[in-house]
Amino acid sequence: MTVDIERNLLGARTAAHAKVEIYSGVARLARTVWGAEQKIKGTQPKTAVMICHPTANFLGHYALPGLAERGLGAVGFTTRYVGNDTSLIMENCLLDMGTMVDHLYESGYEKVVLVGNSGGASIVPFYQAQALNPSITKPVDLTTAGLRPVDAVVLFNAHPSRARLCTEWLDPAIRDEANPFDRDPALDMFNPANTAPFSAEFIATYRAAQFARNRRISAWAEQRLAEITAPGHFPQGLDDLAFVVQGTAADLRFLDGNIDPSDREIGVTLWGSPQVANYMPAGITRVTTLRAWLNQWSLDHTNADSLRWLPQITTPLQVVLGTADPTVLPAMAQQMYDHATASTRRELKYVKGATHYFENQPELLTEALDAVAAFIHDVCG
Numbered sequence: 487m488t489v490d491i492e493r494n495l496l497g498a499r500t501a502a503h504a505k506v507e508i509y510s511g512v513a514r515l516a517r518t519v520w521g522a523e524q525k526i527k528g529t530q531p532k533t534a535v536m537i538c539h540p541t542a543n544f545l546g547h548y549a550l551p552g553l554a555e556r557g558l559g560a561v562g563f564t565t566r567y568v569g570n571d572t573s574l575i576m577e578n579c580l581l582d583m584g585t586m587v588d589h590l591y592e593s594g595y596e597k598v599v600l601v602g603n604s605g606g607a608s609i610v611p612f613y614q615a616q617a618l619n620p621s622i623t624k625p626v627d628l629t630t631a632g633l634r635p636v637d638a639v640v641l642f643n644a645h646p647s648r649a650r651l652c653t654e655w656l657d658p659a660i661r662d663e664a665n666p667f668d669r670d671p672a673l674d675m676f677n678p679a680n681t682a683p684f685s686a687e688f689i690a691t692y693r694a695a696q697f698a699r700n701r702r703i704s705a706w707a708e709q710r711l712a713e714i715t716a717p718g719h720f721p722q723g724l725d726d727l728a729f730v731v732q733g734t735a736a737d738l739r740f741l742d743g744n745i746d747p748s749d750r751e752i753g754v755t756l757w758g759s760p761q762v763a764n765y766m767p768a769g770i771t772r773v774t775t776l777r778a779w780l781n782q783w784s785l786d787h788t789n790a791d792s793l794r795w796l797p798q799i800t801t802p803l804q805v806v807l808g809t810a811d812p813t814v815l816p817a818m819a820q821q822m823y824d825h826a827t828a829s830t831r832r833e834l835k836y837v838k839g840a841t842h843y844f845e846n847q848p849e850l851l852t853e854a855l856d857a858v859a860a861f862i863h864d865v866c867g
Contacts, residue, residue, distance in 0.1 A: 490527040491554050495520065496561065498589040500582060505725075507573040508566060519582045520545065520568075521561045521589075524554040533597040533637075533866045534559040534590045535858075538613075539606040540579050540648070540782070540790075541571040547603070548844065549642075549855060556859035559595060561586070572728060572773050575781050576790035577626035580613045584633040597637040597866040601858075604814070604842070605651075607644035607822065608782070608790040614639055615795035622789055625781065638802040638865050640858055643842055645814045646822055647791040649700075652771050652783045657733030657764055658695030663703070666732035666765065675738055676761055682742035682752075689745065692738060697785065703731065704784040707776045714776075726775045731783075734771045735763035739815065746817040749810040749839055756813055756842060796825035802865040803829045806854055808840025833861055 497518045508514060522545040525531050535558045537544050544562035553560035565582040567574045583600070590598050602610030616622060617633035645651045659674035660666050671677050673695050680688065707729075715725055739745045740760040743752045757763040766772075771783055780787040796803075803826045807819040816836065823834040835857045837850050844851040 489555055491524050491551055492527040494523040496523050496586070496589060496593075497521075498585045500566070500585050503566070507575070507578075508570065513566070519564065519566060519585055521563045521586050522546065522550065524550045524560045526554060526557065529557075530594055531557055531559040532595070533599060533862060534561055534595040535599045535601055535640075535862060536561045536563050536583075536586060536590065536636075537601040537603050537606070537642075538563050538565075538583060538610055539603055540565060540574055540576065540609055541567045541569065542604065542606075543568050544603070548851070549601075549603075549858075552851065552855040553859060556855065556863075558859060558862060559590075561590065571778070571782070573726070573775050573778050575625060575778065576609060576612065576788065577622060577628060577781075579609045580616060580628060580633060581626065581631055583609065583613050584617070584631060587634050587636060591634065599638040599640060599862050599866065600636050601640040601642050602644050602792075603642045604644055605648055607641045607792045608647045608649075610639055610641065610644075611792040611795040611799055612790050614801055615798045618800070619798065625777070636801070638804070638862060639799065640804045640806065640861070641792070641819075641822055642806045642854075642858065643808055643811055643814050643840075644792075644805075644822070645818050646793050647788065648782050649785050649788040649791060650793075651813075652734065653696055653700045653785050654693075654739075655734050655737045655770065656696045656699050657736035658692060658699050659736070660699070660733040663706075663732075675736055675741060682738075683744045684738055684742050689738060696736075700783075700785050704780060704786060707779045707784070711776045711780075726777045728773060728775050729779075730773055731771050731779075733764050734769050735760045740812070746815045748815050750812045750815070751810070754812055792822055793825050796822060796829075797827050799826060800828050800830055802831040802861075804833045804835065804858065804861045806835045806837065806857060808837045808842065808844065808850065808854070810839050811842045813842055831865060 547562040617635040840850040
């Protein structure tokens with residue numbers, strides 16, 4: 487049965503930005519965050535499902551039509567940082583989400599569900615925890631933000647946090663941040679001498695070196711930030727600086743299917759071969775700033791870690807994962823599910839053989855959306 491889908495562009499006004507974080511003056515002056523709403527034509531669904539990510543453009547998200555057809559108001563949301571996470575501050579993403587959540591309730595929806603897709607799990611549990619019991623005051627005071635709790639949370643093909651993913655993908659073979667092709671052969675997963683399956687000793691050494699590199703970059707960022715903001719440093723008023731991080735697709739799991747086993751294809755990433763994705767300009771974490779690195783990519787500084795906040799969320803929660811996703815693995819989904827200890831109802835659903843974007847997999851997307859819609863209708867009525 488074919489249904490007519492109504493499509494609307496939603497705009498919600500935000501507070502004025504405290505500083506220049508995005509290039510576009512038009513976007514800054516508009517002070518608006520956007521959502522693309524899809525619903526069955528002529529209806530007003532009871533529940534809105536808002537799909538979130540810190541920076542991805544979800545206005546055309548592949549799940550919107552299917553969720554709408556299942557009787558939900560499907561909303562693909564964008565933060566102020568849409569398409570550019572260079573200067574991204576996670577707490578500002580929560581403020582943007584809160585603005586759209588308020589708009590959805592005020593426009594007639596009785597219930598709102600947040601879906602954290604891919605990197606969206608960095609912000610969705612964080613949002614809900616801060617809405618239920620606000621505690622974060624820096625770099626943004628969320629205790630006075632008035633974030634409104636939502637009615638349920640779904641984590642959909644999502645990893646626990648950007649900082650964790652970044653660390654597990656950092657290339658420890660890079661010895662000099664200014665010379666990314668100066669590589670330590672003993673820590674090089676692309677070195678033919680280090681072939682998969684990797685030994686337990688190599689894996690442990692490699693992982694420790696990845697953590698060490700994340701912390702070296704963080705220590706450097708803190709030091710550099712102190713230098714440029716010191717009295718007398720030219721130019722006065724500059725409070726951040728951009729830099730490049732190379733080598734960000736060197737997860738051993740891309741080459742070794744024995745580590746966190748799944749149905750994923752080995753030797754590929756979402757951006758092609760890991761050797762190329764490791765350096766390509768469009769790679770993850772590639773361009774950032776001192777403050778943004780510490781806020782979203784640093785293991786020891788970020789607040790946006792789902793594993794920190796999930797134990798505090800009493801809201802119904804569902805975790806859905808495709809088992810052939812090359813990026814998000816069953817072990818990650820299980821980890822998030824296991825941390826949701828306070829949830830009044832939790833559910834873990836695996837979609838056998840599904841990839842990250844369900845490309846050319848309409849039957850598997852149907853299976854996933856059936857599960858999501860059934861869960862939401864059940865917990866929201």
